[in-house]
Amino acid sequence: MAQKTDFPLNPYIWSEPIVNERLFINRTWELSKIDGFLERLLAHDKTLLSLFLIGPRKRGKTTLLQTTMRRLAEKGIPYAYVTLTRDHAFLSPYELVGDVFLKQTMIQFGIWKRYLYKIWDTLRRVKKAGGGFSGSGGEIEVEAKQKLLDDFSPRFRHVAKKIGGKGYPVVIFLDEIQYYQDNQPQSVPILLSFLRTLIEVERSFIFVMAGTSDFINSEPIASNFQRLPVGPYDQDEDAEEAVEKPLEVYNEVNGTKIKFDSVSKKVIIESVKSVTDEVDKSDGYNPFLINYLCHHAFDDCIKKKKKTVVLTRENALHAASNLQIEEYRIALIKKLSESMP
Ligand SMILES: Nc1ncnc2c1ncn2[C@@H]1O[C@H](COP(=O)(O)OP(=O)(O)O)[C@@H](O)[C@H]1O
């Protein structure tokens, strides 16, 4: 059972991915795909493809990655999580793989640091030896690239064997990959050919990526990735669960008996459906918007020391007008102004 101390004061988290397993709303379809992927991993399936979660921001991609990592940890499969930021957008593919992917993986692998360091060092040496990029197009010179790959692969194979103790590939999670794609589309083929080398070296590494835009499909490595589109919740039950479950868990942890007002629940679900339809152009319920509205209604309830969570006209419009994402803000204000009593 969750401990009170590590449980959030407000169970409706909207500003970060959900890491607490008990607050995770089950996404049956997405999880069945992820489970299929994990099964192949556990069965040492050599034809296993890497996985690529694609979807607009705030859809639950990172939350699904977190859930996948928990499952890997339970099964003793080694993994590392790396997230890109704006700072990584203009790095060369060398720097991205060496200074970011490998360096962060090193930090997370503790005892394997030494081995990963060797790979990183190889990358650096090749770079120093002239394996740079010609012109501004980010094209890597053919010879330098070959040298890098020749030099790189044996080391990588060695390290991969050491890390994947039980013979499982090491799963490297790369989140927010669009920072790179959107800013340097011309370097993506080089980056991908690196990653493909890593995947192909005795299938020692597997990548799970998440991002908002797809790679160019014609890239050879595109066929190494199994795509998993992450949409809004597509079931009515998921939307209901998203409103009810966090409160149930909160009550259980805190020994309280707070209820969710049924009219408020209906208004939240209906307005989120309408905004998802209008802004996201998809049929379903945006997970972030449900949590966002529930969060504010819950806050109000706690502040006023009430026993029922109610979405009032006041707290609803206050929440909506503070929404940072413009399209959602406009659509939500409009919808709530119509539907709130
Ligand atoms: N499975 C889920 N269970 C509960 N809340 C979720 C879930 N997926 C997404 N959310 C909500 O959506 C928000 C954004 O999720 P996140 O994983 O950060 O999306 P992305 O990585 O696609 O931007 C979370 O803060 C949470 O409010």
Ligand SMILES: [Mg+2]
């Ligand atoms: Mg994310």
